[in-house]
Amino acid sequence: MSLLELPVSQPGPRAPRAAQSPPWRLIDRVGLAVAWLLGLLFCALAGALVLYFLVQGIKYVRPSLFLTNPSPGFTATATGGFLDPMLGTMLVSAIAMAIALPIGIGVAVWLSEYGRPAALARVAESTIEMIAGTPSIVLALFGILLFESPALGFLSRSSEGVVFGRSFFAAGAMLSLVALPLVVSNVREGLEAIPDHVREASYALGKTKFATTRRVLLPAARPSVLTGAMLGAGRVIGDTAIIVVLLGATLTFDRSGSVPLLSTLRGTGSTLTYYVFYNAPTGEGNQPTKAYAAAFVLLMIVLALNVGVDIATRRSRRLRWSS
């Protein structure tokens, strides 16, 4: 606080008018150099990571990997590919986003357009921040407690009254919490970036708040919605802890029941992240070439999502109001 009490005025002679751009102080120049170096280092690191996995991955990626399922074995040929884990990644992120998107958009609309009751809005805000900061392994543990309860037994396998609590439903539901904060913050940002005169224009035409939000504000914030969805999906696809704990960690789909899709959703399986974890040199499977190939596919998906985010934000910047 003592800093704030310092006099604001800056004593000392001012630089002469002629020196339009005086030479930088040494400390500034050193600072700039350090910032540059750090930036370059960071780019080099990121580049090296991507390149390494590109090279390693491309070496080992085979079309057959996408078409065959993992199977027990000790050689690269015997252990098969990662068809089911790949489908598992898609399935579990579809479930997670199907939950996170509507809830996230709803919460964002409520926080930015209504914000009432104010106390409740503040609570919701800090809850979402808390979820964002919670390690996913903690969410996974909480999920196991939740989905092992008999009331939610219909969402997973159960035998003789004991609920297994692990299924695509369970993993997807907990993963939606991983995506939710990103969806909420992006949609909210998008809505708050819309100037108030747009809302007023809609009200002045006799539109309700609901119609305004649904027909004007959300369409206008679509790039932000897309960004939130893609960033959230990226986090979901990359998560491992919840998958290990809540998806049952069976390398192939292990269905529960006989209804086609429902049996898969209630059953267990795995995702690409778990496949990498399993086949890493330290994992049970220990097929590093497979791990590299799967990691490459994961990286490609995440890169594609990033490009998508980039395009979405660029589109949103192109069409803006003049004031």
Added chain:
Amino acid sequence: MEFLTPPPVRRLTGEESVTEPLGPTRGLPAPPGNGNGNGNGNGSAPASPLVGGRRRIASTPLAIDRMQAEALSVAYGRKPAVDSVSLPIRQGEVLALIGPSGCGKTTLLRSLNRLTELNKDVSQSGRITLDEVDIATLDPTALRRRVTMVFQQPNPFPMSVFDNVAYVLREQAARRPKRAALRGAVRDALARAGLLDELGDDLDHPALRLSGGQQQRLCIARALAADPEVLLLDEPCSALDPQSTQVIEDLIVRLREDVAVVIVTHNLQQAYRVADYVAFMYLGRLVEYGTAGQLFRTAREQRTREYVRGEFG
């Protein structure tokens, strides 16, 4: 209480005579020459310091009272913005609100379709009626469809031209009408605002890519699509070039037969060109209200004369 309340207005039944102030108000004698006939200064008026002719083609056919502000006061928090203003708004005539910046013109306009309510710390007293019904008793969304508003800054929605206008028409019905069903109404509204010929068939053009003048005319088309009974225009031409301004002024004069038009403007020539009646406001108060010819030539109040002569604000 130095300002004049507007003269009481008699509902008209005659064909050609417009409104007639009913003699003195608040002890002030009505100036001679005020209220004879429609007093629109059509043609016979002496040369005025204001350049440009009136856009009036024929005299106003018939004016009917649509809205009435009665001792309306609006305040933002403790700060009054409009101070007991009484004013009639008639269909068949254009009313111009003039006055220096910050005198409450926008606030008055916004209270006419209850947009002031959106601001939490606005307090209001007095009464506004629409067809003799207190607007406070109406559903605000229904009221705002009958009394639409165009703002100073063009504010089209970030969607296509077509959707901007169609948005107004949609959801008024129980079921969302199909695009083809709205086509006629959308083109009609755009045509009324003088935008259809310019855009041709490219109604899918993004509205935010139009020029400022086109955007403003789109906003007017949008306001007209609701088929309003009263149209409120808040400095609609302040961001426009002379040509777009002329298009809009022509439109305003054409519209007054079907719609009661209120226009706020800083451009006195514009007020003179398009308005039948002019209200001069100063510091939230209505200083003077009268026909355009009377207010611009033989204003009763010193302040009005000074403002009109450009010696004001």
